[in-house]
Amino acid sequence: MQWESVIGLEIHTQLATVSKIFSGAATTFGAAPNTQACAIDLGLPGVLPVLNVAAVRCAVRFGHAIGAEIAPRSVFARKNYFYPDLPKGYQISQYELPIVGRGQIEIILDQGEVKTIGITRAHLEEDAGKSLHDDQLGTDGGSYSGIDLNRAGTPLLEIVSEPDLRSPQEAVAYARTIHQLVRWIGISDGNMQEGSFRVDANISLRLRGETRLGTRAEIKNINSFRFLQKALEFEIERQQEILEDGGEVVQETRLYDAALDETRSMRSKEEANDYRYFPDPDLLPVELDAAFITETIADLPELPATMRQRFCDHYGLSAHDAGLLTSDHHSATYFEQVATEINDAKLAANWINGALAAALNKAGLELTASPVDAQQLAGLLKRIQDGSLSGKLAKQVFEAMFNGEGDADTVIAARGLEQMTDSAAIEQLIDSILAANPQQVAQYRAGKDKLFGFFVGQVMKQTQGKANPQQVNECLQAKLNA
Amino acid sequence: MESSDIQRIAQLAKLAFDPATDAHYAQELTRILKLVEQMSAVDTQAVEPMAHPLHLTQRLRPDLCTEADQRERLQQLAPLAHDGLYLVPRVIE
Numbered sequence: 001m002q003w004e005s006v007i008g009l010e011i012h013t014q015l016a017t018v019s020k021i022f023s024g025a026a027t028t029f030g031a032a033p034n035t036q037a038c039a040i041d042l043g044l045p046g047v048l049p050v051l052n053v054a055a056v057r058c059a060v061r062f063g064h065a066i067g068a069e070i071a072p073r074s075v076f077a078r079k080n081y082f083y084p085d086l087p088k089g090y091q092i093s094q095y096e097l098p099i100v101g102r103g104q105i106e107i108i109l110d111q112g113e114v115k116t117i118g119i120t121r122a123h124l125e126e127d128a129g130k131s132l133h134d135d136q137l138g139t140d141g142g143s144y145s146g147i148d149l150n151r152a153g154t155p156l157l158e159i160v161s162e163p164d165l166r167s168p169q170e171a172v173a174y175a176r177t178i179h180q181l182v183r184w185i186g187i188s189d190g191n192m193q194e195g196s197f198r199v200d201a202n203i204s205l206r207l208r209g210e211t212r213l214g215t216r217a218e219i220k221n222i223n224s225f226r227f228l229q230k231a232l233e234f235e236i237e238r239q240q241e242i243l244e245d246g247g248e249v250v251q252e253t254r255l256y257d258a259a260l261d262e263t264r265s266m267r268s269k270e271e272a273n274d275y276r277y278f279p280d281p282d283l284l285p286v287e288l289d290a291a292f293i294t295e296t297i298a299d300l301p302e303l304p305a306t307m308r309q310r311f312c313d314h315y316g317l318s319a320h321d322a323g324l325l326t327s328d329h330h331s332a333t334y335f336e337q338v339a340t341e342i343n344d345a346k347l348a349a350n351w352i353n354g355a356l357a358a359a360l361n362k363a364g365l366e367l368t369a370s371p372v373d374a375q376q377l378a379g380l381l382k383r384i385q386d387g388s389l390s391g392k393l394a395k396q397v398f399e400a401m402f403n404g405e406g407d408a409d410t411v412i413a414a415r416g417l418e419q420m421t422d423s424a425a426i427e428q429l430i431d432s433i434l435a436a437n438p439q440q441v442a443q444y445r446a447g448k449d450k451l452f453g454f455f456v457g458q459v460m461k462q463t464q465g466k467a468n469p470q471q472v473n474e475c476l477q478a479k480l481n482a
Numbered sequence: 483m484e485s486s487d488i489q490r491i492a493q494l495a496k497l498a499f500d501p502a503t504d505a506h507y508a509q510e511l512t513r514i515l516k517l518v519e520q521m522s523a524v525d526t527q528a529v530e531p532m533a534h535p536l537h538l539t540q541r542l543r544p545d546l547c548t549e550a551d552q553r554e555r556l557q558q559l560a561p562l563a564h565d566g567l568y569l570v571p572r573v574i575e
Contacts, residue, residue, distance in 0.1 A: 017545045024548030033566035034557070038549035042556060054545035075533040084570040097533070131573055137564060146567030279533040284540040 008163035014196035021155035022049030037149035043088030055155040058187035068103030085129035098123035118162030127154040168232035231256035315345030341378035380408035
C-alpha cells in the first residue's frame with residue numbers, strides 16, 4: 001500500500017528581548033536558578049502583567065516577513081493547566097485572536113524544487129519554567145523535583161504551519177527555513193541547545209489519493225533538526241505498521257527519545273487537557289496602528305528568498321551556491337562585499353562556499369569569527385585575477401592567512417610565492433627541460449600525447465609550482481608541436 | 483457547596499480558613515455558582531464575545547530590565563526551597 005504522510009509543525013521560537021514578555025525580569029540564559037524570576041513571573045497575588053513592546057515588534061516583523069496580515073486587534077488568553085513549573089496555573093497565550101494571521105513561506109527541496117508552505121498563524125505567549133528531576137534534591141531524604149522559574153515569562157512566538165508537509169525531509173527543510181528567517185530578521189538567536197527554537201510535530205498517514213486526514217500523533221519538544229527527521233521517520237513506520245495490521249492510530253502526544261531513537265506515548269486524547277481558554281482580564285486587547293507597524297518593519301533587511309533569487313539573477317550564481325550564501329545574513333553580506341570588491345561573483349562564491357567554508361568548518365568557527373574577513377579574501381582573489389597567484393598557490397596563501405600570517409600580499413612576499421610570469425624565463429626553462437629529455441620529446445612527437453603532462457610536471461617541479469600554468473601550456477604546445 | 487468542599491479548596495489554594503466560617507462561604511459560593519448557571523441559560527448566539535469590559539487598549543512597556551533579583555525574599559514564601567530551586571513533590575518516577 002502507498003502511504004502518504006501529512007505533517008504540520010508548531011515551532012516555539014524565543015524572542016530576542018532583554019526582559020520578559022510581561023515583567024521587567026531579565027531573560028539572560030544560564031543565570032543561577034530563580035534569580036530572574038520576579039513576583040510577576042511567579043504569579044503572586046496582586047501583580048499585573050504589562051506587555052513588552054519589543055516582543056510585539058518581533059511578532060510584527062515575522063508576520064510581515066511571511067506576508068501575513070498583522071491583526072489590528074489581538075487578545076491574550078489564559079491557557080489553564082496544572083504543572084509545577086507553571087506557577088500561575090495558566091499560561092498567558094493567544095487563542096482566538098492571534099497577532100499574526102495566515103501567511104506562507106517557500107522552502108527549497110533537495111532537487112532545487114520550490115514548495116510553498118502555508119502558515120496558519122503565529123501568536124505571542126510566555127514560556128513556562130523548568131523542572132529538574134534529580135535524586136539529590138532536598139536535605140530531608142524526600143523525593144523532590146526542583147523548579148527553576150528563570151524561563152517562566154520568557155517571550156515566545158509560536159508559529160503554526162498548515163499540514164502542508166509530506167515527508168520528514170520537507171518538515172526539516174521547513175523548520176530550517178523558519179530558523180533561518182527568525183535569525184535573519186533578528187527576532188531570535190535560534191539557539192537550539194539553549195531551547196530558543198523548539199519544534200512540535202503533528203503527523204498522520206493516509207493512503208495516497210485520499211483527501212481526508214488520518215488520526216494524528218503529536219511529537220513534542222524536539223530540539224534538533226536531526227531528531228526531527230528521525231522522530232518523524234520512526235513515527236511513519238510505527239503508524240504504517242498499525243494501519244497495515246488493520247489497527248487504528250490513537251490520537252495522542254508522544255515524546256521522542258533520542259537515546260533509543262523511538263517515540264513513546266506521553267498522554268492520550270482521553271486524558272488530554274481541556275485548557276479552558278478565556279481572555280485574560282489582566283491584559284487589555286492589543287491594538288496596533290499603521291504607524292506602529294510601518295515603523296517596526298522599516299529596517300527589515302532584504303529577505304532570504306528575495307536575496308537568493310537576486311543572487312541567481314544578478315550575479316548568475318547557481319541555485320545551490322545562492323542557497324548556501326543566503327543560509328544566514330552574515331554569509332550573504334560577506335559574499336556581496338567580496339563580489340563587489342573583485343567584480344567577479346562566481347570566483348567569490350567558489351571561494352566562500354569552498355575553501356573558506358571548509359576552513360571554518362574544520363576550525364569549528366562561525367563566519368562572524370572568521371580570521372579572514374571579506375576585505376582580506378577580496379585581496380587574495382585580486383592576486384588570482386591579476387595572475388600573481390595560481391589557484392594552487394592561492395590555496396596555500398589562504399591557509400597562511402587563515403592561520404593569522406597577515407593579508408595576501410604580506411604572505412606572498414614573506415613566502416616568495418609570486419607566480420612566475422616572465423615568459424622569457426619560462427621559455428628558457430622549457431628549452432632546457434626539452435633538451436634534457438630527448439627520448440620523451442621523440443615519443444611525444446610520435447603520438448604519445450599523454451607525455452604532455454610529464455613536461456608540465458617538470459616545469460612545475462623546477463619552479464615549485466610557481467610558473468603560470470597557462471603560459472607554460474602555451475609555450476610547451478608551441479615548442480613540441482613546432 | 484458543602485463545608486468539606488470549602489476545606490478542600492482552601493487546602494488546594496494553600497489558604498488558612500477558620501472552620502467556623504465554612505458554612506458561610508459555602509452559602510456564598512453556592513449563590514455565585516447559581517448566578518453562573520443562570521447566565522449559562524442565556525442565549526448568546528448573536529452576541530459578539532467580549533475580550534475585556536473596559537474600552538481601553540493595552541499599554542506597552544519598554545524592553546528594560548527593571549526587576550532586581552529578590553530570590554531570597556521570594557523563596558521565604560515557598561514551603562520548600564533548596565540551592566535556589568523551589569522544591570515540589572517529585573513529578574515523575
